[in-house]
Amino acid sequence: NAGVTQTPKFQVLKTGQSMTLQCAQDMNHNSMYWYRQDPGMGLRLIYYSASEGTTDKGEVPNGYNVSRLNKREFSLRLESAAPSQTSVYFCASSEGTASGYEQYFGPGTRLTVT
Amino acid sequence: AQSVTQPDIHITVSEGASLELRCNYSYGATPYLFWYVQSPGQGLQLLLKYFSGDTLVQGIKGFEAEFKRSQSSFNLRKPSVHWSDAAEYFCAVTHNFNKFYFGSGTKLNVKP
Numbered sequence: 001n002a003g004v005t006q007t008p009k010f011q012v013l014k015t016g017q018s019m020t021l022q023c024a025q026d027m028n029h030n031s032m033y034w035y036r037q038d039p040g041m042g043l044r045l046i047y048y049s050a051s052e053g054t055t056d057k058g059e060v061p062n063g064y065n066v067s068r069l070n071k072r073e074f075s076l077r078l079e080s081a082a083p084s085q086t087s088v089y090f091c092a093s094s095e096g097t098a099s100g101y102e103q104y105f106g107p108g109t110r111l112t113v114t
Numbered sequence: 115a116q117s118v119t120q121p122d123i124h125i126t127v128s129e130g131a132s133l134e135l136r137c138n139y140s141y142g143a144t145p146y147l148f149w150y151v152q153s154p155g156q157g158l159q160l161l162l163k164y165f166s167g168d169t170l171v172q173g174i175k176g177f178e179a180e181f182k183r184s185q186s187s188f189n190l191r192k193p194s195v196h197w198s199d200a201a202e203y204f205c206a207v208t209h210n211f212n213k214f215y216f217g218s219g220t221k222l223n224v225k226p
Contacts, residue, residue: 004157031211040123042204042216043158050212058213090157094211101211102148105157
């Protein structure tokens, strides 16, 4: 039982390049989330998916797109990377119901855009 | 919009001393509250959560937190800190299971 996995762990991009961050969970959770973590700012929600086939914007969606490929997988795409997107990205999942909506986090992807 | 404030950016305590980390939230209705811990280079781990009922909740690793509606606070406490508790702590809030709002974090340093 791996929980939430993310790939890659580290990535360096040049300004304007694109890339996709991958996230998968094996807990059969309904909801999945993408956050970015910047020093002194805590975690900020980029996008979330309440169920398979649905996605919605969080606090800081600009410059990002997401795909909920199936119940297990939720990817984050940067179409044209900018230095302001240098951050640590965390994926999380939860049951999204009254009986269990605490989030489980992946280990993170450290992205640097030069 | 909801917001979460953790007023202490850094806290240093001696090993064996007590600890209290502050968290205040702004939201009209009763929110669902969480404390997470993050060790360097790691993801976040849930320490405890409050949904309803008893306002004093117990978590893992000997932590507890108290929900005070009148003060809009959810402070985290531990009676005796261990060196392994050195980490960054985040308070979080949600009301609809979808959008979670996190505080900016408090870094805890433990002196031997």
